[in-house]
Amino acid sequence: MARRFAVSGIIIAVFASVLYADALLAQFRLDAVRKYRQQHEKAILQQLVEFLRIPNVASDSVNIWKNANFILDMLKRRNIQARLLTIPGSPPAVYGELPAPGAKRTVMLYVHYDGQPVNPVQWASDPWKPVFRDRLPHEGGRVIPFDSLPEPVPGDWRIYARSASDDKSPLIALMTALDALQANRIPITVNLKFFFEGEEEAGSPHMRAFLEKYKDLLQADVWLLCDGPVHQTGKKLVYFGARGITGVDVTTYGPARPLHSGHYGNWAPNPISQLVHLLASLRDIDGKVTIDGYIDDVRPLTDTERQAIQKAPNLEQHLKNELALTWTEGQGRRLEELILLPAVNFKGLVSGQVGEKARNAIQTEAKASVGFRLVPDQTPEKVRERVEAHIRKLGFHIVHEAPDLETRRKYPKLVYLRWEKGYPPARTSLDLPVSKAVIQILEEVRKEPVVVLPSTGGSIPMYLFQEVLGSEVILVPMVNHDNNQHAENENLRIQNLWDGIEMYAALMARLGEVWR
């Protein structure tokens, strides 16, 4: 009996010391990566600035190719076997390979290099001319010229430009992680592949074609997606799913030409009135979707998923204060729960003008842009079907092409719906070995628990990697949550870049050791 305990004791001791040695080694390597970064801060930022200077709206094909070639060049300079993957009509994807001698697993690192369209008049500075500020623009932040940046660069300062966060800086973090490992002769322990997409913000219309055309090349045991923001507490975050997305532009019609509201108002159909009634019927003020059968397709959460949400820090009060809110949609449910539900969001609304510029006129048309966030097992097709059935029930006649006057003369309540194709949601199980390994490595880097969420509220075409390639997919974001992504004054907090470099370096060096 005693002997058995002794043997167990020895086994435990050996095991513990191996674990300890392992952790010590990890810490040693992390320190080396950090030191490398500290010695190269301005060079790293310089490269990010150059990258951000290239406009990157997916539809701007000249510039989008410039981005791709810029990235290709970054990969090649790091001795990564790299090339552009092409599909006609799409921005190229940038692909690279870096084998790890003796490694059993292959990890694909994904970033998208395109950005959301910009409305420059709303920006405090040109979205394509990156600037550093010591505080936020509305807090009176000063622009700091690059040459005047102190060293070390204060971690709370930010760089402002389209895609500063979403999603160019993670790409720079990956490159710097490689540089830091190489400079310190720290080996990677998994084979690395890179896939950098050029039209994610345009809804990834060619992603399936890429995955199918380059199916063999793109095989990996797991895709790690370096996109989206970290937790609002600043804690690192791992997501195991993403919501799907679709959207529709809605146009309603009034008279063929604008009419004086006094002479014709309340006789001529008011397109704004039709639009607001249509939109108001889709959801109530509290965000509850009021489209028949809309939530019938929603799969209930698993117990593990529910536990993970409960463990996540509760930020309601903090966020409400930061955002000047005293109420939220969702009847009191917390954010982490709400993003696991389907959502109907109104993105924009335009007809005529308001304020001083408003005219006493009946407009010829009114337009709205509506976004849908999908959760398993919703699909864009099912969403579209249910939304259209709902709109027809309101008495509208739906067309899918902009109607000519003849068509407008034909149908009393006419609505033109232009759907974006979108894609379905996806989830990876929290209980897979790779899921656990990623969580462990991030907790080593951060020396604290990371926030584990079953899904991001955002949308990434994760389902395709699962569906076409059969790969697992996990999201490992690095950028600050208050980055204004998709809006004006998008920015990256410098410290998040520094932390991202360490996180990605740790994953490259540790995954082969921890993932058993």
Place this chain on the structure above:
Amino acid sequence: MARRFAVSGIIIAVFASVLYADALLAQFRLDAVRKYRQQHEKAILQQLVEFLRIPNVASDSVNIWKNANFILDMLKRRNIQARLLTIPGSPPAVYGELPAPGAKRTVMLYVHYDGQPVNPVQWASDPWKPVFRDRLPHEGGRVIPFDSLPEPVPGDWRIYARSASDDKSPLIALMTALDALQANRIPITVNLKFFFEGEEEAGSPHMRAFLEKYKDLLQADVWLLCDGPVHQTGKKLVYFGARGITGVDVTTYGPARPLHSGHYGNWAPNPISQLVHLLASLRDIDGKVTIDGYIDDVRPLTDTERQAIQKAPNLEQHLKNELALTWTEGQGRRLEELILLPAVNFKGLVSGQVGEKARNAIQTEAKASVGFRLVPDQTPEKVRERVEAHIRKLGFHIVHEAPDLETRRKYPKLVYLRWEKGYPPARTSLDLPVSKAVIQILEEVRKEPVVVLPSTGGSIPMYLFQEVLGSEVILVPMVNHDNNQHAENENLRIQNLWDGIEMYAALMARLGEVWR
């Protein structure tokens, strides 16, 4: 018995011949006016072009004064005793007097010289650079340089500029009518006064102050308002009332900064959702006002008014075809009836962007501009009271100043209402001698029945002339109905200018004879 018949016969014959002579004389004078116009077409248009070149938004004080001085100069060159009337903070009003020796009645001629704000990007050409076109811009109309205009200028061609119709061309018609009468030595038979307002399109905020300050100067037996379009058939039209007006800019609030719709949507309050629910609650798709008690203040029509409406040409099918409509608001009631009812019109709506520019973001605010048209006995105060009670019942907290973040943190559903002051409606009786005289003279000019309507659907601060001065008020419009007033590509059909000259000349020369 026979003698009595004979005497009656003689009396009738004498009476008839006097009437006939009277009509003959009228026709003779009308021919002289027309001939004058035919000999001066390009000079008349030249003066209109110069006038239209001066931007005339009421808030643009530099240019609005230029307009006033331009008009002052036109009056003085016609030996009219003229001056600028001023009220601090207001564009000046231009006033003039032209006495008719021996005349018993005084007629005030009113025009407003300011115009609606413009959104130049929506115009086919610069709104402040008048151009002539042979057809409408969307029908491929060519721009005809002034020097290439044929003579006679084709009556169906149009001149395009802000205020071409609303309301600068009536002012040129009045000046030309005076020129034509003077050139032919045709005397005016009523004392004429002129009052040209400079902020009608801004809601006439200082009209009461003008009338009160210059009460003695502005006395007249009747005010004839030369504003608004003629009937859609092209028939001349006399209005005996105008709707009142008020309006409100509505702003709803989301988070303090724009948020990613995936990460925060359906948690962060969507300002567009709040706005569309608020707006949709004000009226249904068919235009029925759904604000509690809103129509309680509406005075029923008199029999004479109801008869006049019934006699008006029915244009429903024609207009629907022209405007590419197959339905109208108002549950099948005709236009002439609907403009005698109160109306709620949505003028504009702005939040975020739509189409290619739409971003997946939750906006910080959403704005709408709502217009109200009032009929007797509604008042702006009563409308505002009922609308605010309605909005409060929806659960909104109303503020009347743009809220700061502290206020936004305090109230769950916050709405900022910025009311325009507006003014009440007014009506003049159809049965007054002056009403009948005006109708008779217009029918002499046109040689056909004119359309008589109890009220225009538009708004002019008629009530003030009645309330402050005790004057009767009648509207005698001249411009084409399809003039795009208040919108882009505002225009005047040249023939309407020619007809307007004849109409105003006839009123000046005949009113003293016919009004008994």
